[in-house]
Amino acid sequence: MAWTCLVLQTGPAVAGPYPPAAGQPGSTAVAKNDPKIVAWATGWTNYLVGSGCDPSWQTPEKALGPAQGTSFDIVCLGNGGQITLTFDVWIADGPGWDFAVFENSFNDTFLELAFVEVSSNGVDFFRFPNASLTAAPVGGFGSVDPTNIDNLAGKYRQGFGTPFDLAQLAGVSPLLDVQAVSHVKIVDIVGDGSALDSFGRPIYDPHPTSGSGGFDLDAVGVLNAAPVPEPGIASLAISAVVASIGAGALRRPTAMRSLRVG
Numbered sequence: 001m002a003w004t005c006l007v008l009q010t011g012p013a014v015a016g017p018y019p020p021a022a023g024q025p026g027s028t029a030v031a032k033n034d035p036k037i038v039a040w041a042t043g044w045t046n047y048l049v050g051s052g053c054d055p056s057w058q059t060p061e062k063a064l065g066p067a068q069g070t071s072f073d074i075v076c077l078g079n080g081g082q083i084t085l086t087f088d089v090w091i092a093d094g095p096g097w098d099f100a101v102f103e104n105s106f107n108d109t110f111l112e113l114a115f116v117e118v119s120s121n122g123v124d125f126f127r128f129p130n131a132s133l134t135a136a137p138v139g140g141f142g143s144v145d146p147t148n149i150d151n152l153a154g155k156y157r158q159g160f161g162t163p164f165d166l167a168q169l170a171g172v173s174p175l176l177d178v179q180a181v182s183h184v185k186i187v188d189i190v191g192d193g194s195a196l197d198s199f200g201r202p203i204y205d206p207h208p209t210s211g212s213g214g215f216d217l218d219a220v221g222v223l224n225a226a227p228v229p230e231p232g233i234a235s236l237a238i239s240a241v242v243a244s245i246g247a248g249a250l251r252r253p254t255a256m257r258s259l260r261v262g
Helices: 002-008 233-261
Strands: 045-048 080-089 097-105 114-121 160-164 179-187 192-194 202-204 216-222
Touching: 080 192, 080 216, 097 114, 097 179, 179 216
Parallel strands: none
Antiparallel strands: 045 080, 080 179, 097 160, 097 216, 114 179, 192 202
């Protein structure tokens, strides 16, 4: 009966100030097949599983490559868990949204949320400012109005990513280069109100959950890619030296043969 009630809650009333569910006017949801997506995460590190996550859901590789938009092709973070994704194509601040995080919610209101942080060196991470206006606990089978959620991953149903703009973090630290983001960290939010948004308000999402409890990560897509740096003068000089040494090594045997013949 609880499952039936959950499935029926698919039409949230627009109540909050933030963009609505995928497919509605004003939504910022990024479809998994959006042609603006130019790359996907290619590696992972620091996968720390939280509670309530069965071993069958603990396959980090399922968060790599394109979003699948299904309930099953995911890695579960568990309650309070986290994972960091890496990219062959780095992310840069550009026009509009810069990357999108895809979760596996099967409708518009069963939203399991996560903080999103980025890094340019894999060590120092910076969290996106975020907001949650859900006023009270929602329970394990409760619903969250997406118009009450801003800058938290998991805002949209499966097949649609929550977008992020690196311009919001420009200048927060000299340790972050928003034109060269190499790592994205996803941190599950335990939805009992113990986690706070950027304004100090409690964050509520379906809690408690188990089996695949917490945030279920499908993929992270790159919308604005960092340019591949051109070789500098130093690297060109090193390459020239290496090439010269290599050519010399190839000539030496010939010279030795000439000496032996003479």
